[in-house]
Every structure is written in structure tokens, then in C-alpha cells.
Amino acid sequence: MERKQWGIFFIALSCFFYASLFSIPFLSMTKAQSGVLATCLVILGEVSFAIGGIIAGKNLVADFRSKFVPKRFQKRNDSPLVEEE
Numbered sequence: 001m002e003r004k005q006w007g008i009f010f011i012a013l014s015c016f017f018y019a020s021l022f023s024i025p026f027l028s029m030t031k032a033q034s035g036v037l038a039t040c041l042v043i044l045g046e047v048s049f050a051i052g053g054i055i056a057g058k059n060l061v062a063d064f065r066s067k068f069v070p071k072r073f074q075k076r077n078d079s080p081l082v083e084e085e
Contacts, residue, residue: 007056010048011064017045 021041024034053061 004056004060007052007054007060010052010055011061012052014045014049014052017041017048 018041021038024038024041027034027037029037
């Protein structure tokens with residue numbers, strides 16, 4: 001694998017760690033164990049995203065983050081819905 005593909009792999013791995021947080025309530029664990037597992041998954045997600053960003057390069061990470069910026073999803077409409085005379 002080349003360098004960029006390894007970076008994408010680590011970024012995808014971080015998404016897996018965050019997605020696995022949703023499975024914690026369905027596991028038979030104590031609250032303390034669930035808290036420790038959730039903390040570990042968040043830390044692993046952040047670390048793997050950072051490693052992927054370092055390996056893949058800042059341009060790929062900037063493109064990835066720009067696609068998921070909440071302001072981009074909220075389009076601003078400058079024209080009024082009803083025209084006033």
C-alpha cells in the first residue's frame with residue numbers, strides 16, 4: 001500500500017471506533033466498564049484520525065473535514081420567500 005492509502009485506512013478506522021460507541025448500551029457490562037470502554041474508543045478514534053492525517057497529508061484531511069462542516073449543509077437564502085412591493 002502506498003502512503004496515502006494507509007492514511008485513508010487509519011481515517012476509516014477512526015470512523016469504525018466512533019461507530020462502535022453505539023454498540024456499548026447493548027453489551028452486558030457495568031456502568032464503570034461501559035465508561036472505560038467508551039473513553040478508550042474515543043481516544044482510539046482520535047489517535048487513529050490523527051495518525052491517518054499525518055500519514056495522508058493535511059490536504060486530504062482538510063478536504064475530509066470540509067465535507068462535514070455543518071455550515072455547509074445550511075444553505076443561506078438571501079432572497080425573500082414572498083416578494084414585497
